[in-house]
Amino acid sequence: MSTTTYREALRQALIDAMTADADIILLGEEVGVYGGAYGVTKGLIELFGESRVIDAPISEAAIVGAAVGAALTGLRPVAELMYVDFAGLAMDQIANQAAKSRSMFGGQMGVPMVLRSQGGTGRSAAAQHSQSLEAWFLHTPGLRLAMPATVSDAYHLLRQALTQPDPVVFLEHKGLYALKGEVGDAPDAPWGAPAIRRAGSDLTLVAWSRMVHESLAAAEALAGAGVSAEVIDLRCLNPLDLGPVFASVARTGRAMVVTEAALTGSAASEIAARIGEHCFDWLEEPVLRIGGEDIPIPVAPALERAAIPTAALIADAARWLVHREAPPWA
Amino acid sequence: MSTTTYREALRQALIDAMTADADIILLGEEVGVYGGAYGVTKGLIELFGESRVIDAPISEAAIVGAAVGAALTGLRPVAELMYVDFAGLAMDQIANQAAKSRSMFGGQMGVPMVLRSQGGTGRSAAAQHSQSLEAWFLHTPGLRLAMPATVSDAYHLLRQALTQPDPVVFLEHKGLYALKGEVGDAPDAPWGAPAIRRAGSDLTLVAWSRMVHESLAAAEALAGAGVSAEVIDLRCLNPLDLGPVFASVARTGRAMVVTEAALTGSAASEIAARIGEHCFDWLEEPVLRIGGEDIPIPVAPALERAAIPTAALIADAARWLVHREAPPWA
Amino acid sequence: MSNTAPLARYRTMRRIRSFEERVGELFLKGESAGSMLHLSIGEEGVVGVTDAMRPGDSFTTHHRGHGVFLARGADPARMMAEIAGKATGYCGGKGGSMHIADRQLGHLGANAIVGGGIPHVVGAGITARNRGLDHVSVAFFGDGAMSQGILYEAMNMAALWRLPVVFCCINNQYGMGTRVDRSAGRVAFAERARAFGLAGAWVDGADVEAVHRMAADLLAGARAGQPAFLELSVYRFYGHARMDKSPYRTPEEEAEGRRRDPLATARGALLAAGIATEAELDRIDAEAGAEMDAALAAAIAAPAPAPEAMFRDVYAPGTPQPQPQADRLRAILAEGSAA
Amino acid sequence: MSNTAPLARYRTMRRIRSFEERVGELFLKGESAGSMLHLSIGEEGVVGVTDAMRPGDSFTTHHRGHGVFLARGADPARMMAEIAGKATGYCGGKGGSMHIADRQLGHLGANAIVGGGIPHVVGAGITARNRGLDHVSVAFFGDGAMSQGILYEAMNMAALWRLPVVFCCINNQYGMGTRVDRSAGRVAFAERARAFGLAGAWVDGADVEAVHRMAADLLAGARAGQPAFLELSVYRFYGHARMDKSPYRTPEEEAEGRRRDPLATARGALLAAGIATEAELDRIDAEAGAEMDAALAAAIAAPAPAPEAMFRDVYAPGTPQPQPQADRLRAILAEGSAA
Ligand SMILES: Cc1ncc(C[n+]2csc(CCOP(=O)(O)OP(=O)(O)O)c2C)c(N)n1
Ligand SMILES: Cc1ncc(C[n+]2csc(CCOP(=O)(O)OP(=O)(O)O)c2C)c(N)n1
Ligand SMILES: [Mg+2]
Numbered sequence A, B: 001m002s003t004t005t006y007r008e009a010l011r012q013a014l015i016d017a018m019t020a021d022a023d024i025i026l027l028g029e030e031v032g033v034y035g036g037a038y039g040v041t042k043g044l045i046e047l048f049g050e051s052r053v054i055d056a057p058i059s060e061a062a063i064v065g066a067a068v069g070a071a072l073t074g075l076r077p078v079a080e081l082m083y084v085d086f087a088g089l090a091m092d093q094i095a096n097q098a099a100k101s102r103s104m105f106g107g108q109m110g111v112p113m114v115l116r117s118q119g120g121t122g123r124s125a126a127a128q129h130s131q132s133l134e135a136w137f138l139h140t141p142g143l144r145l146a147m148p149a150t151v152s153d154a155y156h157l158l159r160q161a162l163t164q165p166d167p168v169v170f171l172e173h174k175g176l177y178a179l180k181g182e183v184g185d186a187p188d189a190p191w192g193a194p195a196i197r198r199a200g201s202d203l204t205l206v207a208w209s210r211m212v213h214e215s216l217a218a219a220e221a222l223a224g225a226g227v228s229a230e231v232i233d234l235r236c237l238n239p240l241d242l243g244p245v246f247a248s249v250a251r252t253g254r255a256m257v258v259t260e261a262a263l264t265g266s267a268a269s270e271i272a273a274r275i276g277e278h279c280f281d282w283l284e285e286p287v288l289r290i291g292g293e294d295i296p297i298p299v300a301p302a303l304e305r306a307a308i309p310t311a312a313l314i315a316d317a318a319r320w321l322v323h324r325e326a327p328p329w330a
Numbered sequence C, D: 001m002s003n004t005a006p007l008a009r010y011r012t013m014r015r016i017r018s019f020e021e022r023v024g025e026l027f028l029k030g031e032s033a034g035s036m037l038h039l040s041i042g043e044e045g046v047v048g049v050t051d052a053m054r055p056g057d058s059f060t061t062h063h064r065g066h067g068v069f070l071a072r073g074a075d076p077a078r079m080m081a082e083i084a085g086k087a088t089g090y091c092g093g094k095g096g097s098m099h100i101a102d103r104q105l106g107h108l109g110a111n112a113i114v115g116g117g118i119p120h121v122v123g124a125g126i127t128a129r130n131r132g133l134d135h136v137s138v139a140f141f142g143d144g145a146m147s148q149g150i151l152y153e154a155m156n157m158a159a160l161w162r163l164p165v166v167f168c169c170i171n172n173q174y175g176m177g178t179r180v181d182r183s184a185g186r187v188a189f190a191e192r193a194r195a196f197g198l199a200g201a202w203v204d205g206a207d208v209e210a211v212h213r214m215a216a217d218l219l220a221g222a223r224a225g226q227p228a229f230l231e232l233s234v235y236r237f238y239g240h241a242r243m244d245k246s247p248y249r250t251p252e253e254e255a256e257g258r259r260r261d262p263l264a265t266a267r268g269a270l271l272a273a274g275i276a277t278e279a280e281l282d283r284i285d286a287e288a289g290a291e292m293d294a295a296l297a298a299a300i301a302a303p304a305p306a307p308e309a310m311f312r313d314v315y316a317p318g319t320p321q322p323q324p325q326a327d328r329l330r331a332i333l334a335e336g337s338a339a
């Protein structure tokens, strides 16, 4: 156990993994001399040299493509997209190449790479630097998808991702880098399994990445209002193990799925649909989705905040769901 | 009313729209001399000349980007991606540029373009030429999304798309080009509204594009088994008007959503989640999703067929849902 | 050297510098929308290009585009308000520094995606060609965009279709912390353009008059159907964005780079040619400072956009609008569920 | 002209042609998986490149890559089976013509995305460099890929990092129905590569020995850290894919193009140099025909993959697998719902 930050935990995971496995290389814009746009790779070029920490030109498509080629030939590359918003430039290499190679080639070759990126709001970075695009990856068979919410997961999920035989999209959150916490001696759960972050009996809140924290804050507020909310952090969206969620909903009879992404077509919709399919008999109320507004994120700070779910909104909706208590805005 | 094919109806829509509006141009690979990979634009370069029917280099990103620029400056371009599978190459221009310009620029300029493409299975075209990627567009605020299932809609939805002030992703299905049918004198429903393709009382089947036909075939088979299925063709996924679906489910109490796309993270999940939220009180059974398997499409013809829903599968699942009649495979 | 144009260019360059200095202040006062503010100080020689443009011409910029826009006639108060995320800004406070645009002035949009705005000028070129207008469209971008494939796709299209388009690379020697020789296999950018069939040229961006002569030629050629590429060699005086102190550059290199100052160069030339006196130039400087002080004050005083504004302009008025989440929740929960 | 190598190259070229003819038959018999079959007839001169490669070298191809793979040692029966979508194919019948691959032979994959496989050789180059292996990786692609931005991104990286990589453009004059002068602003492709810092060369692809000399030089250079680009000029003898009759080409042009026949050229050269007699060459031809007949028959006789095979290899064995829809429905429906 050691107290550190999400940023530092990620950095330490890279250092430890690279020390243990000489085949791991980093490839991305500003990952070397600059140390990463958010400082995650600071000092790594000094530790591991220019052949393993490679500052790439601003060529997202070829960065991912080069990583695919390196992975096919035996390395374990960590490609970085500085912002997940740039995935649109590399989506062919991600979805048609990295994701499909093993299957198309009949299992001859895998693509054991990690695609690190970060998303989300919180810095007034506007419409092209604030998105949460995990739904694109979730909808791509062949990709794994991990999204750490805690400092401990920042470390352990990244270490686990760096042992996977298949491509892992690893999405950090720009609003969590400064988060402080402890890195556990072991992962909070096996790879792909969710973690119950708070136990509760009236309602199941399902979230991942930064929305875990908003959900926990909401659960805290709800506790004061006599509502006991269970908070489940999915950690990975592929593999997607909803067993613990179904078990929770079987007890609580009520579920809300919370995402920062634009709600329509989001991962929250997938999870809500699955809960609806598998927990039908237990549900007392509709499975409610709470998500980002279906709009491009505006730059004005107040609008940016209003565009995504807050603990207050989650708690309001939960009280309504559980106690039929309509909030002022309803 | 005139009987024609889906392909020909699309072609006629382009001809009529281009005749009426001199600002419409076509821009894409093989749209001119070749006449389109699936023949939709055959003869148009002769009719409208090389400045309006532009054979583009194999540069998907710049094709969409040029269309954005043309739209911003007053034209109404129809950009074509020969296969929707190539969207990954152009996704930045689609999702960050076309979709977001109006909003980012505070409403000063719109991007009135149509992005024509086609998707789906049926030609043993393998993993990179057989996908159904509408979920990526559905998850992108700022885009409209139309997917005609019928010959009449091929004509009318395309004509309507060509009057929209905002970018429309218009997805045809490679398996429907040879479909014969009549073009109505008027659209089957207003832009964005679904059409009830078959009335029924026991179960609501929701589909779009080619899956409308599988659903209709399933409904026909179900009728023989004493199950009355209503089939609703969504036609557009943005705008997404589920009012008629909710009304139908209020009557039938049972809903299935059918998609050809890989199920996880698909538009079917969005629609199932919404039905779950809005129809909770009326549902007798879980909202069932039927979709493509969560795999890259294999090239072997039998595997390709097995990877996506068929009328038989839909009917089997429906009988199970309605009559608790388990199919042999269950 | 004729008189009025060079002096006007000096004034525009000074206005740009003063504006950018005020943007820095806006940030320090905590009044900017975010910290992603990219100052074009050191790059004012681009005025030689914008001055070769005409009304009706259009352009796109990268994330470091304040100077270009100002030079094309932008109102600094509306610009500053946009950078502050205010309702009175060019985009109503929704776009910010990296997404500023103005249809009237032909600004088709700044872009936060490196290379993202480049292909748009190809489309603008098609519009001009199809409508028989002699408008040129200019894409402004940095050296970093030389590594984006879409640039080559767009240059190829422009050359193939002989469109009235100019690609203008403002090479400030760095993409964030990466010096251009660490991102380019070969740094002779104009040769790349020539290999695609464009006219390609390099010019010292510290000399606005040289830039202007070169740009005037290339834009005239583009209007006549020979698309072009122009590299302006300049130096990024400060950090990449407001938080960056450029630790990856030596003080010596920075001092050397800042000696390539377009304003100092222009000032010297104007004095040497007897076009203006020190006092006249000082007055221009003071006027620019006052103008930008006013823009800064106005931006700070301006109102923030109303929260509902975020739902507007996602789609055109009169078409289906996004459903606010609160409305959705109300529709689901208001009637209560099965008891 | 030394003796054995040119003769071996002739044999390989003949085997490619015979193979492709059988692929055509496979389609006509209705036994191919789909109609997206792109024959490399007319492009056999590429054997000059593959012959300059060594064991351990790797490569990627485009959709028209049968010839390259065969030349690198593929088993024609397993190839044909893959093209037929059979269980005995290289990819178990899941990839097909456009996704054939073989790790053992260094084939990192054919690609159905124009340009899609190009950047992979950059990664292979990094692997070779980091492991201190003197392996070269070669990307094979068509003239159409010259319009894909990712090619320039990849070439820039190769040049910047001086990777052991060769970009080989098989310019068959057409991308589907578009002649290369209708897709390229300027057709001097090697100059584009040189502008990025690569060694760039052009060679007549109908002359396999000329190709081989050039390729041997460039691959040796690449192994020593000078990445290269090589354009092979050839002619696509038949339609783009099996359904295309090339109505956009004149019969005269096709006749002229087919005169640039690498096999006829090689045959003439071998006879003229006295390396082989007509009879010897005829025997090679006949052997190739028989070999490919057998491959065709084997492919047709081979079993289709089992339906369950589609769920395999999406992810590695021993990790969570895709849930088949039938299993999901069973889990939802089997227990019945609230009565
Ligand atoms: C596609 C994309 N990749 C990366 C970034 C992050 N980024 C923003 S500016 C920048 C450097 C751009 O350098 P250059 O084009 O030279 O412009 P300059 O900042 O020097 O004006 C980078 C990497 C981005 N915004 N977009
Ligand atoms: C990214 C992408 N765009 C378009 C296509 C459709 N397509 C397949 S082959 C082809 C022409 C390719 O021409 P070229 O690269 O010259 O190869 P050739 O077929 O001549 O060997 C096109 C446009 C594709 N498969 N991938
Ligand atoms: Mg720069």
Ligand SMILES: [Mg+2]
Binding pocket: D142, D143, D144, D170, D171, D172, D173, D174, D175, D176
């Ligand atoms: Mg070709």
